[in-house]
Amino acid sequence: MFVPYAISWNLTSRCNLNCGHCYIDAGGRMDGGSAELSTAECLDIVSQIADVNSGAVLILTGGEPLARKDIYEIAAHGALLGLMVVVGTNGTLLNSDTVARLKEAGVTGIGVSIDSLDSKKHDDFRGMPGALAKSMEGISIARDAGLGVQVQTTPMKNNLDEIPLIAEWAHRMGARVFNLFFLVCTGRGEEMADISPDEYERVLKWAAKERDSFPGMMIRPKCAPHFKRILHQENPDNHLLKTYIAACRAGTHYARITPEGKMTPCPYMDNVAGDLKTDKFSEVWENSEVLTRYRTPEYGGKCGLCQYRLLCGGCRARALATVGDDMGEDQWCVYEPLGQEEAIVNVDTQAKFGVEEKESxxxxxxxxxxxxxxxxxxxxxxxxxxxxxxxxxxxxxxxxxxxxxxxxxxxxxxxxxxMGNSADTADKTKIPWDDEALARVENAPEFVRPGIKKLMPKRARERGKDRITTEFLTEIRDESMMLATRRMKSLGFSELKMDAWNEAKEKFKKSPDKQKVIDKISGFLGNRPEKNSAIIEKFGSFFSDDTGEKLGWTEDARARLDKAPSFARPMAKKAIEGYARKNGFKYVTEEAVEGAMADMPFGQMGK
Known part of the structure; x- marks a missing residue:
């Protein structure tokens, strides 16, 4: 009945950062690790996990997991066996090469810690200057490569008021999940002052209130089973109570593996359930007394009296860290039971602690x-x-x-x-045209009309337009002009000249169809009775763009970017360009900036 849904594996205690709250006291070194499991041992353990549940989530973390050269081999082995492999990283070592290798290995997503949008606060906490900028850049690279991104934040006294802004930023960056990792004072974080129970409650209530405010991004408190109590108090029929496994999952559906191969109920608990250097994963999971005690829990203190003891049950690691008893009460919960209360039972608690199957x-x-x-x-x-x-x-x-x-x-x-369907599911709903836009197309040369009529609905769908207007037509025309300019510049031209068409024709000499189109365009342009000065001027502005960027920027868009805070500018640029590519822009316009940045914490860049 108790199946491991997720295994968090601290592959190494090595790390390039030195975070103040690290529960395994990692950091400050990238070498060493002689006591860590070997590659062969890791691969064998991965196989054993898959034998017990081939659909489990395998979280490869650290320390910094990218400190291990064999992480790609370990990840690939897990993915090959059907495990959902994700990587928990500080993000500073993510670059185009490491991300490509992770993706090739079958990693489906990454989780990166961001504790403040203020570089000084984040960098001081993480113990390395420039950490925030590198982590943000790593997130952008991973997202653009198609990896699912989770942003992870530890609520602390100096960032509580910033959490809504970090959530907004994470959403604009395309994160699928915003995890709130509530501190358990273990490891290097043992001496840190945790937030108060009232502050804890305030953050959880914010998460409950704002959970639907970020379409496509889930807000998920971690090490905070009280969240279920708050959801139930708000609405006993809340749909999240039917999708979150009840109570703390330590030892029931979740466990941790240390760098040395020890297995514990969760990363914040050091009570060893078994040693995977000598014991089989299945034997430890099924027979360890350390794990089985969490499957028939007998809570003490107020947790044992509480009506939410099955739905919530408190954080067992926090109870162990604060009162020295893993079955003791979680003192960071503000709820006070009125004597012995009857336990609430719903589909969530039944899924975890058992329910009779309905054979009918x-x-x-x-x-x-x-x-x-x-x-x-x-x-x-x-x-x-x-x-x-x-x-x-x-x-x-x-x-x-x-x-x-x-x-x-x-x-x-x-x-x-x-999910899993390869068929094209794009919306093929017909996009209506404004009369003025359609009239402009009818005035275009006959040989380009079919292409325009085919392209415009496609671009409209990509950008969420419900109508093709003359303004939108102009925008797409300008994009096409910029692309044409770039091609002419690649042929060695520094200004608009008819000779460029001859060069282009020579380049496409193996494609008769393209040569015919070039002949039609150059013939049309050469026979026009008068020149369009506005078009010539616009082409001139595109020729003057000498930034050498792969995705061009208009002057207005560039000016907007320059008004963003300097520490956020590189990350903002990547976010905007990612948005532009995703939404079909061929170069960055002010509209693309608006779309990408409007809701970011630093989004109002000097309109």
Whole structure:
């Protein structure tokens, strides 16, 4: 019943940073590590994890996991066996090469710690000047390469008021998850002053309130099971109570492996469940007394009295660190039970602590196919929720439509149903044209009209336009002009000349169709009765752009970027260019800047 959904593996205690809160006291060195598991031992343990659950999430972290040269081999082995491999890193060592190698190895995502948007605060905490800029750059590179990005922040007294801004920044950067890692005072963080219980509660209530404010990005508190209590107090039917596994997962669906191969219930606990240098992973997981005690917990203090003891249960690591008893009360919870309270039971607690299967409900083949697309760690709780809905509705057969009705939202169901489909699912809805825009196209040369009519709806869909206007037509025309300018400059021209068409024709001598198009364009331009001075002037401005950038910037867009704070400018530039590419811009316009930066903490760049 208790399956390991996630394994966090501290591959090394080596690290290039020296963070003040590090729970394994890593950092300040990139060499050494003689006591760490060998490559062969790591590969064997990965195989053992996959034997127990091939759908588990394998979190490769450190220290700094990229300090190990064999991380790519370890990750690739896990991915090959079906594990979902992610990497927890400080981000400073992420570059185009390391990211490409991670992606090639089958890594699906990265988590990077950002504790402040103020470089001095972040760098001081992380123990290295320039750490923030490097981490932000690493996030941009990973995101642009197609890796899923999670931004991780540790709430502390000096950044509590900044957390909403960091969340906004993470969302604009394209992060899929914003993790709030609440400090457990262990390792080097043992001497640090934690935030107060009231501050803890305030941050969790903010997370509950703002959880739907960032489309496409989940806010996920970590080491904070009280979040479930807050959600339940707000609304007992909250859909997140049907998607988050109840209570602290240490020892029940989650465990940690140390650099030396010791297995513990979680990264913040040092009570050893087994030694994987000598013991099999399956034997430790199934038989260790250290782990099994968390599967039939007997909480002490107020946690043992609380009605939320199954739904929340408090952080076991924090109880161990503060009161010396892993079954003691979590003193960082503000809730005070009124004597012995009856435990709340819902589909979430049933998924974790067991529930009788409903044999009367059957599943169609199509419905089972949909369930297979749901991540393994969430499958059981979703299954229970769907079966509960079917029983309530008096249904004997579960179909995809029943799953859809039981899902927290139809959008979520549709996303799951499409997972793994290779077919093109792009919206082919017809985009209407304004009369003025259509008239401009009809005035264009006959040989270019079909291409314009085909291109414009495509660009409109890419940029979320619901109508093709003359302004949008001008924007796409200007992009095409910039591309043409770049091609002419690559042929050695420094200004607009008709000779460029002859050079282009020579370049495409092996493509008769392209040569015919060039002949038509040059013939049309050569026979015009009068020149278009506005177009010639615009071409001139594009020729004068000598930045040498792969993605061009208009002067207005460049001026906006220059008004961003200097520490954020490199990261902002990458974010804007990433947004521009993703949304089909061929060069960066002021509209692209607006779209990318409007909601960033530093987004109002001198309008």
């Amino acid at each position: 409900v059957k599943w169609s083949e199509d419905a089972l196919e949909v369930m297979e697309k749901i991540p393994f760690f969430a499958r059981k709780i979703v299954k229970l929720g769907v079966e509960k809905r079917a029983v309530e509705d008096g249904l004997e057969l579960i179909t995809p439509e029943v799953i859809r009705k039981a899902a927290p939202s139809p959008v979520m169901f549709d996303r799951v149903k499409k």
